[in-house]
Amino acid sequence: MNVRKQKPIIGISIGDINGIGVEVTLKALSDNRVYQSFTPVIYGHGKVITFYRKLMSLEDFNFTQIRTLDEIQHRKVNVINVMEESPEVIPGIETIEASKMALEALKAAVADLRDGKIQALVTAPLNKSNINSEDFHFIGHTEFITESVGAKDSLMMMVDDQFRVAMVTGHLPLAKVPESITKDKIIKKSTIFLKSLEEDFGINKPKIAVLGLNPHAGEDGLLGEEEEKIIKPAIKELKDQNKYIFGPYPADGFFGMMHQQKFDGVLAMYHDQGLIPFKSIAFSSGVNFTAGLPVIRTSPDHGTAYNIAGKNLADEGSMRAALLLASDIFQLHEGEEAAG
Numbered sequence: 001m002n003v004r005k006q007k008p009i010i011g012i013s014i015g016d017i018n019g020i021g022v023e024v025t026l027k028a029l030s031d032n033r034v035y036q037s038f039t040p041v042i043y044g045h046g047k048v049i050t051f052y053r054k055l056m057s058l059e060d061f062n063f064t065q066i067r068t069l070d071e072i073q074h075r076k077v078n079v080i081n082v083m084e085e086s087p088e089v090i091p092g093i094e095t096i097e098a099s100k101m102a103l104e105a106l107k108a109a110v111a112d113l114r115d116g117k118i119q120a121l122v123t124a125p126l127n128k129s130n131i132n133s134e135d136f137h138f139i140g141h142t143e144f145i146t147e148s149v150g151a152k153d154s155l156m157m158m159v160d161d162q163f164r165v166a167m168v169t170g171h172l173p174l175a176k177v178p179e180s181i182t183k184d185k186i187i188k189k190s191t192i193f194l195k196s197l198e199e200d201f202g203i204n205k206p207k208i209a210v211l212g213l214n215p216h217a218g219e220d221g222l223l224g225e226e227e228e229k230i231i232k233p234a235i236k237e238l239k240d241q242n243k244y245i246f247g248p249y250p251a252d253g254f255f256g257m258m259h260q261q262k263f264d265g266v267l268a269m270y271h272d273q274g275l276i277p278f279k280s281i282a283f284s285s286g287v288n289f290t291a292g293l294p295v296i297r298t299s300p301d302h303g304t305a306y307n308i309a310g311k312n313l314a315d316e317g318s319m320r321a322a323l324l325l326a327s328d329i330f331q332l333h334e335g336e337e338a339a340g
Contacts, residue, residue, distance in 0.1 A: 014124055018304070094130055122298050149293055153188060160281070168185055209245075211268050212251065286321070
């Protein structure tokens with residue numbers, strides 16, 4: 001089967017079936033525009049999809065059950081069972097059974113992504129603490145996929161139409177952030193960021209702003225030395241390579257004055273420094289994109305939201321945006337290959 005002659009096949013790992021992931025997936029795939037861009041395949045279980053279709057009264061939502069991607073049907077929603085029996089769906093309740101399905105779905109989808117059987121992967125939210133066990137240490141989707149595809153490094157990037165922010169450190173306790181900020185890491189993450197803005201988003205000569213670690217960006221060493229000893233030297237080295245990189249900026253004033261609009265991307269030092277302003281501005285439309293991988297992976301920018309699961313209240317905007325961004329990046333890569 002020559003998938004290049006068809007629209008890209010985008011896999012969707014089902015995530016936690018007791019959260020809002022299935023709901024936002026079905027709502028997003030109920031939009032007929034998606035079939036103009038890609039063919040979706042959900043890694044999960046047909047019984048789960050049927051449960052939510054009935055719960056949300058989506059009588060017009062149809063899907064095709066397939067065993068392997070060789071049976072895929074374009075212009076339709078395809079579903080692959082990743083377990084023989086589906087766990088019981090209990091919206092809003094955290095269960096070990098649901099975590100097992102989430103992990104099996106992720107493993108199956110990543111294997112097909114790694115083997116080139118699907119062209120991109122969108123991961124629905126799961127419960128990290130529920131997946132972790134004595135036998136399996138799971139930090140997050142980004143780290144799991146990075147390791148699974150054999151990449152040396154990656155970059156967590158949050159994307160909206162007019163705002164892109166990436167983090168030097170990701171899922172890391174705040175107390176460990178300062179010791180993890182090094183000149184080499186800033187240079188590596190900045191390089192991945194700039195390359196992704198060029199290759200994945202088609203931006204010529206992208207400009208990025210770098211935030212400081214400390215209040216007031218250290219205030220010339222008065223409130224911390226990381227800016228003077230680590231961040232500024234990293235920026236200088238990149239500027240010497242003719243990269244368009246600026247900073248470090250105090251995070252509060254930077255976002256308070258909406259300076260992110262002046263740059264193609266913002267590099268934050270840690271998770272909440274970047275994600276709090278991003279989600280405040282783009283919670284229903286933002287997308288989590290993993291840059292620096294040899295594959296395409298996106299996800300909605302929210303979690304399982306157990307508190308509204310099963311109530312037909314979840315906004316599918318972020319999931320739809322994640323699906324369309326994955327398709328857009330694939331199409332851009334294809335165009336660049338054809339031009340090359």
